[in-house]
Amino acid sequence: MKKIDKSNLKALLIGSQFLGSGGGGKVHLIKQIIDNYFDNEFSVDLIGLDELSIDEYGAAVGVVGSPEVIEEYMPTGKEGKSLLKKLSASTGNKIRTLFTVEGAGINLIYPLVVAYTTGLPIIDGDTMGRAFPEMQMTTFQFNNIKITPVIFQDVENNYHVYNNEDASYIDLNIRQKIAQINGLAFFTGYQALHKVLKSILIPNTYTFAINIGEAFIKSNTYDELLKNLKIVTKNSLYGTSIELVRGQINNINDMDNANISSYVIGDYNIYFHNENLMIFKNKKIIGSVPDLITIIDLERLKPINVTDIHVGQNVAIIGTPAPLQLRTPTALSVIGPKSFGFKSIYESLEKIYFQYYYHY
Amino acid sequence: MVTEKLKRFLRIYDEFNYKTILLFNREKILYTHGIPVEFRNFKFYYEQYENCVIRDFPSDARVSFHHEIAVLWIKEKFDENYGLHLKLLNLFLENTRLQKRENIYFQMIQEIGDVMEMGVLFLDEHNKKIYENKVSKHIELEKLINEKQISINSTNTGIDEVSKKHLTYKIFRKAFTSTNGNFFYAKKIENSQPIIDKTEIRKSVVENTIIGQNSKLIEVLDTIDKIATIDSTVLIRGESGVGKEQFAKLIHDKSHRANQPFVAVNCASIPENLLESELFGYEKGSFTGALKSGKIGKFEAANNGTLFLDEIGDMSLNLQAKILRVLQEKVIEKVGGIKPIKVDVRIISATHQNLEDMIKKKEFRKDLFYRLNVIPIYIPPLRERTDDIENIIHYYIKKHCIINNKPFKIPSKEVINILKRYRWPGNIRELMNIVEYIVSTEEKEIITTQTLPREILNQTIDEKREIYINTKRNKYSNKSRKPNKQELIHLLDEFGYSSENKKQLAEFLGISLATLYRWLKKYDIT
Numbered sequence: 001m002k003k004i005d006k007s008n009l010k011a012l013l014i015g016s017q018f019l020g021s022g023g024g025g026k027v028h029l030i031k032q033i034i035d036n037y038f039d040n041e042f043s044v045d046l047i048g049l050d051e052l053s054i055d056e057y058g059a060a061v062g063v064v065g066s067p068e069v070i071e072e073y074m075p076t077g078k079e080g081k082s083l084l085k086k087l088s089a090s091t092g093n094k095i096r097t098l099f100t101v102e103g104a105g106i107n108l109i110y111p112l113v114v115a116y117t118t119g120l121p122i123i124d125g126d127t128m129g130r131a132f133p134e135m136q137m138t139t140f141q142f143n144n145i146k147i148t149p150v151i152f153q154d155v156e157n158n159y160h161v162y163n164n165e166d167a168s169y170i171d172l173n174i175r176q177k178i179a180q181i182n183g184l185a186f187f188t189g190y191q192a193l194h195k196v197l198k199s200i201l202i203p204n205t206y207t208f209a210i211n212i213g214e215a216f217i218k219s220n221t222y223d224e225l226l227k228n229l230k231i232v233t234k235n236s237l238y239g240t241s242i243e244l245v246r247g248q249i250n251n252i253n254d255m256d257n258a259n260i261s262s263y264v265i266g267d268y269n270i271y272f273h274n275e276n277l278m279i280f281k282n283k284k285i286i287g288s289v290p291d292l293i294t295i296i297d298l299e300r301l302k303p304i305n306v307t308d309i310h311v312g313q314n315v316a317i318i319g320t321p322a323p324l325q326l327r328t329p330t331a332l333s334v335i336g337p338k339s340f341g342f343k344s345i346y347e348s349l350e351k352i353y354f355q356y357y358y359h360y
Numbered sequence: 361m362v363t364e365k366l367k368r369f370l371r372i373y374d375e376f377n378y379k380t381i382l383l384f385n386r387e388k389i390l391y392t393h394g395i396p397v398e399f400r401n402f403k404f405y406y407e408q409y410e411n412c413v414i415r416d417f418p419s420d421a422r423v424s425f426h427h428e429i430a431v432l433w434i435k436e437k438f439d440e441n442y443g444l445h446l447k448l449l450n451l452f453l454e455n456t457r458l459q460k461r462e463n464i465y466f467q468m469i470q471e472i473g474d475v476m477e478m479g480v481l482f483l484d485e486h487n488k489k490i491y492e493n494k495v496s497k498h499i500e501l502e503k504l505i506n507e508k509q510i511s512i513n514s515t516n517t518g519i520d521e522v523s524k525k526h527l528t529y530k531i532f533r534k535a536f537t538s539t540n541g542n543f544f545y546a547k548k549i550e551n552s553q554p555i556i557d558k559t560e561i562r563k564s565v566v567e568n569t570i571i572g573q574n575s576k577l578i579e580v581l582d583t584i585d586k587i588a589t590i591d592s593t594v595l596i597r598g599e600s601g602v603g604k605e606q607f608a609k610l611i612h613d614k615s616h617r618a619n620q621p622f623v624a625v626n627c628a629s630i631p632e633n634l635l636e637s638e639l640f641g642y643e644k645g646s647f648t649g650a651l652k653s654g655k656i657g658k659f660e661a662a663n664n665g666t667l668f669l670d671e672i673g674d675m676s677l678n679l680q681a682k683i684l685r686v687l688q689e690k691v692i693e694k695v696g697g698i699k700p701i702k703v704d705v706r707i708i709s710a711t712h713q714n715l716e717d718m719i720k721k722k723e724f725r726k727d728l729f730y731r732l733n734v735i736p737i738y739i740p741p742l743r744e745r746t747d748d749i750e751n752i753i754h755y756y757i758k759k760h761c762i763i764n765n766k767p768f769k770i771p772s773k774e775v776i777n778i779l780k781r782y783r784w785p786g787n788i789r790e791l792m793n794i795v796e797y798i799v800s801t802e803e804k805e806i807i808t809t810q811t812l813p814r815e816i817l818n819q820t821i822d823e824k825r826e827i828y829i830n831t832k833r834n835k836y837s838n839k840s841r842k843p844n845k846q847e848l849i850h851l852l853d854e855f856g857y858s859s860e861n862k863k864q865l866a867e868f869l870g871i872s873l874a875t876l877y878r879w880l881k882k883y884d885i886t
Binding site: 053054055195198230234235236237239240248250251311312321323324325327328329330348350351354356358359 | 569572
């Protein structure tokens with residue numbers, strides 16, 4: 001069994017930001033909690049999907065809403081512990097393992113705090129394979145598996161329980177409920193037998209994020225970084241990363257349409273909501289959700305969020321193919337470009353750059 | 361009064377190594393940490409704090425407003441964070457009325473503008489200068505804007521490039537609806553990253569097609585990294601279908617010959633009597649049926665590049681002697697020609713045959729073997745790289761879904777388990793064919809075992825039977841030893857849950873199907 005501790009936390013953090021595709025929240029805040037409030041013994045067991053027993057239960061813990069305000073409500077893991085206790089009591093099942101819904105950003109790091117507090121191991125897998133903004137955008141939904149019961153704890157310590165509702169309803173409803181109180185809540189739910197989790201979770205999330213982070217840490221130049229990133233991504237269920245464009249951000253347009261904003265690099269337009277969603281070159285698609293579109297700040301050689309970009313910044317935009325689980329027609333109906341209001345259909349990076357991926 | 365909550369925040373920020381922290385209320389600065397001197401001169405006005413919405417700050421900085429107290433905290437050293445400067449300027453501009461110069465935000469604009477390394481200039485709605493920093497004065501930014509007639513009223517934002525005294529500046533402009541004014545900043549172009557149009561990514565990259573992180577494969581790739589740049593011959597060994605040509609191309613691409621030709625010849629696929637002319641070319645009229653103009657051979661075609669001789673073990677002894685001569689003298693002679701032609705070619709050869717045995721049987725020249733085998737590389741068969749199989753399968757499923765214009769589909773865990781156990785006698789080539797077959801025949805989103813070709817299922821069944829027969833000491837072979845629930849679930853995971861799979865499992869356990877069903881019922885396994 002692998003472990004996550006302070007020795008690989010930095011790499012995990014960088015990797016989680018890369019997988020966030022420009023979104024996923026401010027991960028460093030959670031790391032600071034771990035750095036500051038847990039001693040050097042901090043260590044969480046990471047359990048692979050193949051290592052899971054069949055007939056025990058795992059459950060997800062996470063954060064919804066506005067992670068920007070999380071520093072005002074520093075989680076300690078105790079909130080997660082009490083939520084899990086409530087979940088267990090409501091279903092009558094003992095929870096043996098934890099997992100994350102979102103395979104990126106703050107939700108990749110926060111469950112470690114709960115895992116450490118409860119002593120439960122974390123499953124090396126997730127339900128999104130990257131960052132997505134809504135609770136139904138998961139492999140549970142693609143496989144028609146209910147996520148309830150889900151229990152939320154808002155920042156004023158109120159509990160909100162959903163027992164049999166649809167995931168997209170829960171997403172809308174909880175956001176309405178917490179909008180007035182800083183828009184942040186901790187939750188648990190998505191409880192399922194390990195047997196089910198083995199077949200629906202996207203595997204190796206933490207290991208993959210750590211490998212990506214290590215590629216950043218060991219690279220001194222951008223060229224080195226690109227080379228190391230390609231090796232890590234190629235040997236995964238994702239696919240080789242590809243540099244889509246490198247250049248200076250010329251312009252940022254807030255709210256082009258509904259919730260969509262964009263930024264411009266020469267002839268390239270990148271559209272984002274919480275995450276980067278589509279990239280066009282001369283009005284043609286050269287990358288689209290669910291494939292990952294990541295921004296790298298060339299001066300700091302770090303992946304950054306869309307909230308961290310500014311005009312005049314030198315960046316590289318990296319595309320990474322999404323795993324197959326995110327590409328089936330059912331999955332695309334939940335997380336494809338149309339789910340975010342685009343009229344285009346998904347065009348995979350491997351199709352757009354077929355020669356780069358398959359010919360020699 | 362600083363509340364307990366704020367005190368707690370401050371302690372946290374301090375501990376988190378924020379280099380700059382400023383806490384203030386309507387009367388005075390309450391707390392500072394690492395604030396640049398110029399900041400301490402702020403006079404703060406309270407009335408507009410509440411209107412600020414600060415969501416888009418860089419992750420390293422933030423202004424928080426807590427009732428009557430505002431906190432500005434910055435992770436990096438203030439004067440290094442150029443993006444933060446711009447964000448602060450934007451923020452304060454949106455909240456200020458430039459006419460009222462006593463406004464706190466206007467003061468902040470000045471403070472920030474003064475420490476910035478790029479030109480900063482603000483014009484009001486009448487294009488009258490409100491503020492400019494030293495750099496703006498130095499480069500005469502206002503004059504540049506007027507001279508170049510940069511449009512300041514057409515759109516909300518703009519970007520222009522202007523040159524002056526051999527220097528080029530990029531001038532960014534933002535109009536503010538709250539003030540009807542314009543904010544400019546100019547950056548020297550030498551600092552900017554040119555747009556790299558990645559036309560080269562359309563080029564094929566052989567490295568992307570070699571998937572795997574198995575230690576045996578990594579060893580091969582490490583060796584290739586080490587030897588690619590030297591000109592020695594390489595002999596690639598390995599079973600049929602492991603992709604030897606891919607590795608030869610990889611060596612070529614990593615060598616100094618990468619921009620020169622890579623020419624591959626399969627010695628087994630060309631009849632022996634034609635192979636010589638194929639390799640060396642021929643002069644006009646050399647033999648019946650020859651082209652009138654003659655033909656250049658693969659050696660010449662590969663000049664300055666790499667020649668890949670696949671299935672070298674299938675080459676006749678006669679031709680082996682000729683290849684040896686090229687290696688020794690670096691010249692070739694065309695068929696029917698008399699003039700030696702100098703060639704500079706790196707030779708990479710490959711075979712799946714046991715050349716050492718062939719040498720013993722006098723079917724392969726020993727001296728040629730030593731010449732070709734300066735750097736031996738052995739490509740492991742796929743069955744020794746089971747840890748890579750899942751990634752490779754996913755890679756080829758994507759490929760064939762794209763080629764056949766089919767929706768993407770995903771293999772079930774059971775399918776992956778079976779394919780991992782399969783022996784892969786035809787290696788990667790066989791895997792590619794099988795994936796192509798599966799993708800073309802499976803109509804559903806999930807690829808199940810029912811779509812797998814019979815030979816794979818048969819081998820799996822045979823193997824299971826073999827394991828059973830060979831392991832007399834198998835714990836289940838003793839009828840008194842029943843598997844427990846957990847073991848039974850594991851076995852089902854291995855064999856599968858369909859009725860056919862259960863039949864196989866019953867056979868494996870040496871029990872009847874009915875008994876197996878009874879056990880399943882007893883353990884409540886569905």
